[in-house]
Amino acid sequence: xxxxxxxxxxxxxxxxxxxxxxxxxxxxxxxxxxxxxxxxxxxxxxxxxxxxxxxxxxxxxxxxxxxxxxxxxxxxxxxxxxxxxxxxxxxxxxxxxxxxxxxxxxxxxxxxxxxxxxxxxxxxxxxxxxxxxxxxxxxxxxxxxxxxxxxxxxxxxxxxxxxxxxxxxxxxxxxxxxxxxxxxxxxxxxxxxxxxxx
Amino acid sequence: xxxxxxxxxxxxxxxxxxxxxxxxxxxxxxxxxxxxxxxxxxxxxxxxxxxxxxxxxxxxxxxxxxxxxxxxxxxxxxxxxxxxxxxxxxxxxxxxxxxxxxxxxxxxxxxxxxxxxxxxxxxxxxxxxxxxxxxxxxxxxxxxxxxxxxxxxxxxxxxxxxxxxxxxxxxxxxxxxxxxxxxxxxxxxxxxxxxxxx
Numbered sequence: 079x080x081x082x083x084x085x086x087x088x089x090x091x092x093x094x095x096x097x098x099x100x101x102x103x104x105x106x107x108x109x110x111x112x113x114x115x116x117x118x119x120x121x122x123x124x125x126x127x128x129x130x131x132x133x134x135x136x137x138x139x140x141x142x143x144x145x146x147x148x149x150x151x152x153x154x155x156x157x158x159x160x161x162x163x164x165x166x167x168x169x170x171x172x173x174x175x176x177x178x179x180x181x182x183x184x185x186x187x188x189x190x191x192x193x194x195x196x197x198x199x200x201x202x203x204x205x206x207x208x209x210x211x212x213x214x215x216x217x218x219x220x221x222x223x224x225x226x227x228x229x230x231x232x233x234x235x236x237x238x239x240x241x242x243x244x245x246x247x248x249x250x251x252x253x254x255x256x257x258x259x260x261x262x263x264x265x266x267x268x269x270x271x272x273x274x275x276x
Numbered sequence: 277x278x279x280x281x282x283x284x285x286x287x288x289x290x291x292x293x294x295x296x297x298x299x300x301x302x303x304x305x306x307x308x309x310x311x312x313x314x315x316x317x318x319x320x321x322x323x324x325x326x327x328x329x330x331x332x333x334x335x336x337x338x339x340x341x342x343x344x345x346x347x348x349x350x351x352x353x354x355x356x357x358x359x360x361x362x363x364x365x366x367x368x369x370x371x372x373x374x375x376x377x378x379x380x381x382x383x384x385x386x387x388x389x390x391x392x393x394x395x396x397x398x399x400x401x402x403x404x405x406x407x408x409x410x411x412x413x414x415x416x417x418x419x420x421x422x423x424x425x426x427x428x429x430x431x432x433x434x435x436x437x438x439x440x441x442x443x444x445x446x447x448x449x450x451x452x453x454x455x456x457x458x459x460x461x462x463x464x465x466x467x468x469x470x471x472x473x474x
Contacts, residue, residue, distance in 0.1 A: 080321075093315055102295040109293045116290055119317055122338055123278075129338065136334050138319050140327065176375045 079276050080146050082138055083103075084130060086155040088196060089121025093250035103260035104269075111120040112270050113276040126157045126168045127176035135183050148188035149272055152180065155195030156249070159206035160261060166206070173210060173216050181221050192218050192225045196259060197233040197237075199248035204229070224268035231262060277474050278344050280316040281336035282332055282382075283351035286394060287319025291448035301458035302312075302467075311474040324325075324355045333381050346386035347470055350378065353393030353412060354447070357404035362466045364404070371408060372415050379419050383433045389466050390416050394457060395431040397446035402427070422466035430461060 083101045091099015098106070105117045111188045118141045122129065130152075142148035158168040158176075168176070177192075184190050186263050194211045197204050218225035233239040234257075241255025242248060251259070263269050281287050282301045284434025296304070303315045307474015316339045320327065330351075334463070342347035356366035356374075362398050366374070375390075382388050392409045395402050401436060409427045432438040432454075449473035 087314075090314065090316070095304065096297065096301040097303045097307065097315060098294075102300070105295045106293065109295065116288065116321060117295060118288070118320070127336070133334075133338055136331075140323070140331055154277060235351070266460075 079114070079149060080116045080118065081149040081151060081272075082120050082140055082141050083151045083153065084134055084138075085121045085251060086130075086157055087121060087123040088126045088156065089153050090119060090123060091121075091256060092123060093245045093247070093252050094112075094256050097200055098253075098256065099258035100152075100256045100263065103154060103257055104263050107260065107264050108273055108276075111273070113273055114196075115276065121153075124157060124223060125154065127173050127180065128168055130154055131176045131179050134180060138184065138187055142187050147275075149194060150188050150190050152177075152182045152184070153193040153195070156198060156203075156207055156234050159195070159210045160203060161206075170213060172215055177214055177217050178221070180222055181218070185221075189272070190223050191272070192223055193263055194226055194228040195229055196228045196238070196251075197230075197242075199239075199242050204233070208233075224266075226263060226266050226268070228259070228262065232259065277312070277470075278314045278340055278346060279349060279470075280318050280336055280339050280345040281349045281351065282328060282336075282378075283319045283324045284328075284355055285319060285321040285448060286354065287351050288317060288321060289295065289319075289454060290321060291443045291445070292454050293452050294451055296451075298454045298457035298461065300340065301455055302461050305462050306471055306474075310473070311471055313474065318474075319351075322331045322355060323352065325352055325371050325378065326366055328352055329374045329377050329381075332378060336382065336385055340385050346474075347389075348382045348386050349389050349391060350375075350382070351391040353408050354396060354401075354405055357393070358401060359404075366413060368408065372411055375412055375415050376419070379416070379421055383419075387470070388421050389470070390421055391461055392426040394426045394436065394449075395428075395440075397437075397440050402431070405418055412446070422464075424459065424461060424464050424466070426457070426460065428458065 241251035439449035
């Protein structure tokens with residue numbers, strides 16, 4: 079099975095000195111359970127849903143060939159909800175339109191899951207990520223895409239929050255935080271259902 | 277510094293249950309030495325130089341932004357030299373033309389290094405990889421791109437060969453083989469020069 083993970087710097091695993099991030103840890107845990115996954119990490123630093131919408135239609139086809147079982151995991155939103163120079167990087171309604179467009183594109187190629195954006199340390203930014211996560215959750219539900227809420231779940235997770243503080247930018251965790259995030263996805267019924275099909 | 281690693285399944289790290297491959301191990305070793313690298317793994321399974329030539333001009337620009345220091349490491353060739361149904365997947369002269377085209381495209385964006393294709397177990401295939409590696413080495417020299425010969429170097433490396441046997445397909449190693457490959461790149465003067473500039 080080939081799985082592409084599509085997202086931003088948190089998908090890349092920026093800040094993890096082991097260069098695994100949550101994606102590498104999740105796949106390694108699945109591999110230890112005897113599964114054969116090829117993982118493509120298509121996270122790109124600082125990207126919003128608008129950037130992702132514009133590249134994903136080109137980047138998935140070479141990686142997800144019709145002859146192989148294919149899956150896509152989406153994960154973005156923290157950059158959409160960021161305010162820079164007094165302006166939100168992507169307005170809420172535009173983020174939703176982008177998610178709709180991305181899911182529509184990806185669904186033509188493979189089944190899709192979405193892992194919601196994790197919390198950040200800044201209170202204002204975090205509230206906007208929570209709001210966006212709620213809207214993403216409803217959009218995914220409407221489109222029949224399983225959605226894993228992460229902002230509130232990891233906002234109660236001491237390992238994740240300590241890791242955000244330790245990493246220093248208030249935005250990316252280091253190894254322990256990525257391990258906490260991988261653990262939540264590994265326990266998720268929708269992910270486990272995919273793994274049973276491997 | 278942002279580094280994109282462009283290649284095939286060996287660049288992805290297929291066969292490594294830890295989901296690091298040589299790219300992850302190389303970056304983690306550099307990170308432990310106190311460097312801040314963002315690594316983009318743009319390896320795709322089963323790709324030849326022809327596939328890579330056709331996608332790389334689209335995939336690098338979103339990852340290598342003008343505001344950041346950017347670097348690209350190329351590594352491919354094993355699939356070019358494969359014979360399927362009595363035909364070589366990419367003729368030698370076409371592989372060289374592809375490499376020339378890829379280096380020309382990438383050089384407009386960033387400095388380039390090339391890590392040559394590693395050995396495989398099949399004798400006929402391995403001879404063709406060695407021949408291709410020699411031709412790639414000369415092409416890179418002509419273009420001013422540092423080239424790291426891997427096919428002969430790892431062909432004398434017991435850890436790599438044992439790892440190829442252990443993995444079972446005669447083509448991809450498992451963890452120990454990828455560690456051996458990462459070690460050779462980490463010791464390479466051209467790589468070390470980049471890391472000193474970080």
